Amino acid sequence: MRNRYPNFSCFLLRFILKKISFAPCNKNHYLMKKIILPLLACLMLSFSLSAQKASLTKAYNLFFDKDFVKAKEAIDLCVQDEKLSQRAQTWLYKANIYFYLANQEYDAKRDNTYYQAMFPDAAEQAFDAFIKAKALNKNVEAYDMRSPNEGLPKLYALLLVYGVDELIAGNYETAKRILEKAVTSYEMETPPQFPLHGELYYYYAYALEMLGETENAAKFYHKAIADGSTNVNVYLRLIESYKKEKDQAKIKEILDAGKRTLPKNPALFVAEIDYYYFIEDKATAHQLMENIPASVFENADLLVNIANFHILDLDYIKAYELLKKANQMMPNNFVVFYNLGVCAYYLSEENFKLANELEVKGDKSSAMIHKAKSENFLLEAQTYFERVHQTEPQDINVMYTLRSIYARLQSPKYEEMEAKIKATE
Numbered sequence: 001m002r003n004r005y006p007n008f009s010c011f012l013l014r015f016i017l018k019k020i021s022f023a024p025c026n027k028n029h030y031l032m033k034k035i036i037l038p039l040l041a042c043l044m045l046s047f048s049l050s051a052q053k054a055s056l057t058k059a060y061n062l063f064f065d066k067d068f069v070k071a072k073e074a075i076d077l078c079v080q081d082e083k084l085s086q087r088a089q090t091w092l093y094k095a096n097i098y099f100y101l102a103n104q105e106y107d108a109k110r111d112n113t114y115y116q117a118m119f120p121d122a123a124e125q126a127f128d129a130f131i132k133a134k135a136l137n138k139n140v141e142a143y144d145m146r147s148p149n150e151g152l153p154k155l156y157a158l159l160l161v162y163g164v165d166e167l168i169a170g171n172y173e174t175a176k177r178i179l180e181k182a183v184t185s186y187e188m189e190t191p192p193q194f195p196l197h198g199e200l201y202y203y204y205a206y207a208l209e210m211l212g213e214t215e216n217a218a219k220f221y222h223k224a225i226a227d228g229s230t231n232v233n234v235y236l237r238l239i240e241s242y243k244k245e246k247d248q249a250k251i252k253e254i255l256d257a258g259k260r261t262l263p264k265n266p267a268l269f270v271a272e273i274d275y276y277y278f279i280e281d282k283a284t285a286h287q288l289m290e291n292i293p294a295s296v297f298e299n300a301d302l303l304v305n306i307a308n309f310h311i312l313d314l315d316y317i318k319a320y321e322l323l324k325k326a327n328q329m330m331p332n333n334f335v336v337f338y339n340l341g342v343c344a345y346y347l348s349e350e351n352f353k354l355a356n357e358l359e360v361k362g363d364k365s366s367a368m369i370h371k372a373k374s375e376n377f378l379l380e381a382q383t384y385f386e387r388v389h390q391t392e393p394q395d396i397n398v399m400y401t402l403r404s405i406y407a408r409l410q411s412p413k414y415e416e417m418e419a420k421i422k423a424t425e
Contacts, residue, residue: 054081059093064144068101072119088137095129096145098122102158109161120165123158126151127181156185156192160200167203172210179204183220198229206237214241225257232258232267239271248279266295270305277312285309300330307339316343316350334391338398341384345401348377381405396424 054077062071075094078084102122109115119125133140134148141147146154159182166175179200186192186200205220218241224234235258242250255275258268269292276285289309296302303326310319320343327336355370382405389398399421406414 052077054078054084056084056087056090056093059097060142063093063097063100066100068097068104069118071097072101086136088133088140089142091129091133091136092140092142092145092148095126095133095148095151096142098126098129099146099151099155099158102126102162106158106161120162123155123162124178124181127155127159127185130155152185153188153192154185156182156196156200157194159185160196160203163207164203167207172207176204176207176211179207195228198224198227198231198234201227202229202231202234205234209237209241214244217241225261230261232262232265235262236267236271239275243278251275251278264293264295266293266299266302269293270296270302273309274305277309282313297325300326300333300336303329304335304339307343311339311342314346316346319343320347332387334388337384337387341381341388341401344377344381344384345405348374348381351377375409378405378408382409382411394424396421399424 055074056078059071059074059078062068062074075090075097078090079094081090084090098119099122101119105115105117105119105122109117130148130152138148159178163175163178163182166178182200183204186196201220201224205217205224208214208217208220218238221234221238221241224231235254238254239251242254252275255268255272258265258271262268269288273285273288276282276288289306292306296306303322307319307322307326310316310322320340323336323340323343327333327340330336351370351374355367355374358364358367358370382402385398385402385405389395389402392398399417403414403417403421405411406417
């Protein structure tokens with residue numbers, strides 16, 4: 001039976017205030033107020049304590065009214081109560097209240113991308129509370145509430161959202177903990193009510209990989225594939241993992257599996273070229289590069305990868321042209337700036353050598369043209385490497401390169417960079 005009684009404490013308090021508010025200010029009333037005011041303070045304190053008293057009935061009524069925020073406040077008091085915290089029903093109430101609170105916040109976030117969740121960990125709290133309730137009483141239940149066996153398998157989507165938020169924030173340990181619970185929830189029903197097609201496994205594997213648990217990460221990347229993933233990053237992360245292990249057979253296996261699932265994906269086309277460079281089969285790599293699909297040139301990241309292949313072939317001018325295009329598509333990118341710096345530096349050297357050769361042959365006018373090109377490329381390299389140095393001020397190789405450039409340009413910045421290098425070493 002739900003409580004529907006009026007709040008007599010508030011009524012009594014209003015009555016007392018009304019009685020003393022209009023009293024005339026004479027000596028007798030002054031003495032009366034000296035008695036009444038301390039009494040009033042005691043009454044207000046007792047009412048406040050009464051209002052904060054732990055009550056499962058109150059928590060349930062607020063849940064039933066769908067006032068999940070106030071229901072949370074009420075059930076939190078129950079969880080802190082020494083006796084109530086030993087009851088399975090307390091934890092079942094908490095699980096359901098937090099479950100619906102998490103769902104309510106998810107709906108608000110879905111409707112408004114700028115919405116900031118007030119209780120971001122509600123889904124995880126619900127998961128833990130269901131587990132606790134079941135541990136205390138495996139048959140615990142309550143009217144119009146989900147039992148642990150009903151609630152736990154329904155939490156994976158909410159846990160996934162929370163886990164990915166932590167992953168994006170770079171909180172890998174937290175993300176791992178949350179996504180592990182999401183995986184547990186997801187695997188409680190086979191097949192799950194709403195398949196995630198490998199996305200949950202992908203994010204969990206990525207969190208593991210970022211924490212250095214590469215073997216375990218590979219296991220869950222494979223689970224993502226088995227779960228029907230069409231996320232190309234699943235295949236690319238596995239390929240990178242097997243490259244570190246120098247396992248050519250595994251790389252080829254994953255590459256072929258990816259091409260079967262995503263036959264027209266440009267990232268896999270680039271990954272295949274990379275594979276042939278990796279096994280030092282440049283002939284096959286060059287054949288593939290002659291037939292690069294147009295979609296590759298629409299993606300800045302893939303352009304950077306193709307440019308890297310040209311750098312491996314020492315074709316700096318082709319790499320430079322591709323990186324310039326990538327820079328237009330993806331401005332202020334650290335990797336693009338670094339690779340442009342490398343290309344500009346070597347193009348400066350190439351033109352400088354060519355200028356010297358032409359000068360020896362007596363073709364001074366052509367030599368002057370290439371000397372000017374050499375200096376222009378060197379100034380470009382300086383600009384790009386200075387951008388990189390701003391982002392990575394402790395990168396010693398970048399500092400060495402800049403020192404070399406400053407020396408060739410006879411720049412006053414040489415002494416400053418020399419001092420930085422000595423301080424770092």
